[in-house]
Amino acid sequence: MLDLASLTELLSQPRKIVITTHHKPDGDAMGSSLGLYNFLIQLGHHAKVVTPTDYPEFLAWMPGNEEVIIYTENKDLSARLIADAGIIFCLDFNALGRINEMGALVGESKAIKVMIDHHLEPEDFDDYRHWDINACAAAQLVYTFIANQLNQKQYINKDVATCLYTGIMTDSASFRLPNTTATVHRIVADLIDAGANNSRIHELIYSSSSENRLRFLGHCLANCLEILPEYNTAIITVSKSDIARFDVNTGDTEGIVNYALSIANVHLAAFVVERTDRVKLSLRSKGEFPANEICKKYFEGGGHRNAAGGQSDESLEATVAKLKSILPQYKTLLLQ
Template sequence: MLTSEQLKTLLSEPKRIVITTHFKPDGDALGSSLGLFYWLKAHKHDVSLIVPSDFPSFLDWLPGLEHVRIYTKEVQENQKLIADAEIIFCLDFNGLSRIHDMAVPVENATGIKCMIDHHLEPQGFHDYEYWDPKAAATAQLIFRFITEEMQDAEHISADMATCLYTGIMTDTGSFRFRSTTSEIHRIIASLIDCGAQNWAIHELIYNSSSEERLKFLGYCLLNRLEVFPEYNTAMIYVTQEDLKKFEVITGDTEGLVNYALSIKGIRLAALIIDRKEQIKLSLRSIGDVPCNEICKTYFNGGGHLNASGGNSHDDLQTVINTFKSALPNYKEILTK
């Protein structure tokens, strides 16, 4: 396994580099990737940022977005960039299945694979890792990687700071999750000092909903919310018809699960969406309710203790029934 010192030596001279992140990039995935992109460009590297899919429209203002390449739009060109890369940075994921169609090209690439991530149970595809499952966000790790491992705090520009702030803010629920440590606040203070405009970032992320999205949220809360008081659990499910009716686009379901979790007394919340090709499930919890264990056991997934995801190729009703049937196994921890 490559050390940080060895990687620092490699990066002391310009290299052909690819940065990638997981399918359907969120604020942390895109923010950390763009933050690293700016840092590598400042050091004269030839950098390509390639993502496996589109991303939420509430991120379309991020600095440097014009440099982001979507893999499926230019497959041959992107495959060549991956094959020719001397170093491939893999951010905010720890298993190649998370990058979907990019998995095989990245796996077959001869470039050094560097994983920077905070999710549990890395799958060992990489040559270098900067991994901390206790970190709140990958953007936090990018800040540490640059300032501590690469010892280059002076090269954090305003654009970099904006991207990293966005990543940390979105992955900590605007700094309200239990992962928001004093270190997070110190990093955020540094990013503001470097030029991140916190008030503007909040406005662009959280006050940019379309009229259709608000109607969709209202419909879900009125018609698709179920509460199971005996388990302190709530669930929202979304059908294919719902997605079509409200013309739901990437990012419109972001944060929907948190409405269920916001109900007084609720310790576990689920969002189950019929995406046609598969059923997607997101879990959020409070305290020591193990979302990651539930997702791993029942839904081919995993993640963090209080925030995890999974999927299933069963039909929507079967997945809903599976979730409900799992609750009695966790009644003690849900009701204590």
């Protein structure tokens, strides 16, 4: 593994740098990526953010977004940037499979690979790792990478702060999750001092829904929500026809699972959606219940204890039936 002194020396001279993150990037993925991008360009680096796929429109306002390259929309340019890079930063993911087709390109690249992440069980594809499973967001780790490891906090300007605040806010569910520690709040205070407009950021993320998304949310809660009181579990099941009916776009399903988890006495919530190629699951839990264990053992996924995701090649109905069949194994935990 590369040591910090060697990485610091590499970053002391302008380099060709690619920053990438997981497919279907969320607020933390884009916030951490663009936060790092806005830091690196101040140092004279030739940096580009390359995402494996598109991402929600409500994230497109962040500083530097106009420079983002989407791999699925520009494969040739993306491949050239990855091949030419001297350093590749891998943010908010720890396995090359999480960046889809780009995984092979990054894996074959001769570039120094830097992982900044907070997920369990990282793969050994990186040369330098800033990793902490207790961090509430990758954006928190980008902050500590800049401020503490590189000792360059003075470069956390308004643009950097705005992006990192967005990442921390979204991945902590607006600072509600247990890993939103006093340290996190002190970091957030620093970001506000550096120029992050907290109320405006919240408005841009959470108060910019389309009419279709709001009607889709209403449909999910009124017609797709099933409560299993014997297991303190709620499941929202969405079919391809639902997706087509409400013209659901990237990001429109984000956060819907949290409405199910907000129900009193619900300790596990699942959002199960039928996509074109497979069924996707998003699980959220309260307390000590291991949502990530269910995703890892049964649905080819993983994540954090209280927030995890998975997938299934079975039908929507079979996937939901499988999920329900697993619940008896966890009944004691769910009823605590």
